[in-house]
Amino acid sequence: MNPLQGNVDDFGMDTISLAGPLEAKLKAIRAAGFSQIMLSARDIVGHPDGLDAAVQAVRASGLRVTGFQVLRDFEGLSGHLHDYKVDIAKSMLEMCAALGSKILLVCSSTSVHASQDLDAIARDLRKLAMLAIPLGIKVAYEGLSWGRTINEFTTAWEVVSRADVPNLGIGLDSFHMFATQTPLDDLELLDPEKIFLVQLADFMWQEIRSVEERITTARHFRVFPGEGVHSDALADLVRRLHALGYRGDYSFEVFNDDYQQIPLPVVAQRARRSALWLGEDVLRRSVPLPNQMRLRTRAAA
């Protein structure tokens, strides 16, 4: 198959799966036939020629930016801790906007200093979303499976609903969903328009016994969808999201130490194989027509 055949447009790679400088990552992802990329703040601020050069490299790559990650431990703080985190959030939002990213990913707080009051969490998320509005950014709030208060997508959805602001939605990460074994039937609770990002990853063990093992697995041993032992569950998840009406992006959130030490094109090809499996075998996407332009969709009435 020609490397540019097959519909993988719904799927993107994440820079965290690859070693090396930003430009090499962009090139490898593009060469594997992907059209989008999930960026980390580290890619941008760590660029040897600075922020502007990093932004320029991303724009020149022709890749669409799926989203920008990650703001951590933002919500539930008070006093000077809150003010400090608002400053951090503003810097993240400015970088996000400079990159042309429409999505900022926010992970639920693990901080023991943070309030566990859902209304306080919702209030902070609402403020973050307000900060994002003038920049045209949507905030995707993800329940980290080791989050202190919010660690499942169901509770993440609860606070997003309480915060009740149009540019705040949830980000789903299959790893965390499977790790906490939250029933996928609960996806029915979600409004598909408020799912702003879905991150997919597989892993190699059937069961995760402790929080420590969960964190280690999440940060070092993830693999691309279809490479681990949760392929059926991932296929089920993607089909459920499709049936629910989700038509947004899927990004491969694959943290893997081995992938950090093999050539970028090899990793990108593994990602491509995963995208083809999901796009063609699972979702049965049709191949897009040549020269198709991306047009605006009419906003829902």
Place this chain on the structure above:
Amino acid sequence: MSVSPGGVRRALPASVRAQEEDTVTDASNREAIADMANPLGMEGIEFIEYATARPQALGQLLETLGFRPIARHRSREVLLYRQGGINVIVNAHAVGPGQGQGEAAQGNPVIAAVALRVRDAAAAYGRALERGAWAVPIRVEVMELNIPAVHGPGGSRIYFVDRHREFSIYDVDFVPIPGVDPHPPALAGLHFFGIVQYIGNGRTEDWTDFYGELFGFGPLPADAAFGILPKGRILRSPCPEAAAFYLQLIEPEPGILEMEDTECFQRVAFGTADVLATVAELRTRGVSFVESGRIQSDDKGALTQTRLGGVSFELVHHTRGCTR
């Protein structure tokens, strides 16, 4: 640890939620008083500010509309124009070569700021920051007023002004132009009616929440329309009736390429009791109006032809007593 997901609900459209919440009765809200809250004590628009590298051309255009230059800024190339209760600031100081984007970079006028009259500017500013507004760093010279501002759409600013009764901000920062009436009457009773804001695709709800949360604006019903260009969503300011004004949020037409997502204050609308008489009077002063296709001057409204790369003004049939 996990928190029970009890109470999870689907997000509902704001209008539906509002209805739901209206029907909730509790002991503290027996009368369901529906008056729109005015959390900032807002009382209309103090001024609109244009930034341009062509201040004289814009000034001439404003004069055809009945404005008079009445004062100069003490330290910057900034001029204050006025008619009736409408203040327009023309700022040639803010835009230099390489600054700004789009029209501003060309030197063409853009609406750079809107100043809201509020009860307490410091309180309004603090409240907005508390809720997620971006503070605009203020650069004031010696003996000039520190007027707090937050970021609006595009690169614009939204100022909070509370000194509009006992003395005005212009008394401090501006020097009157000698021999000029500082209070020229409004031509044909023109007054601020509102501002049209262009927004990105799918951004109506975002901006509705932004203006609602930070300033207390509320959406009008979808069938509410003013003037001859009914489109998008209209938000009403929380001001008392005599000072109320409107923001009209307009998304791009469907089918436009994705990159054309510019967001900005696009034009100012003035209210007048008799649109056609005002059009006739302005025509004699050299103002041209759009008369083509579906846009025609009529008793509901009119639109001036675009000048200086993007400046137009809208007239809207609207009556109210002078607010000053």
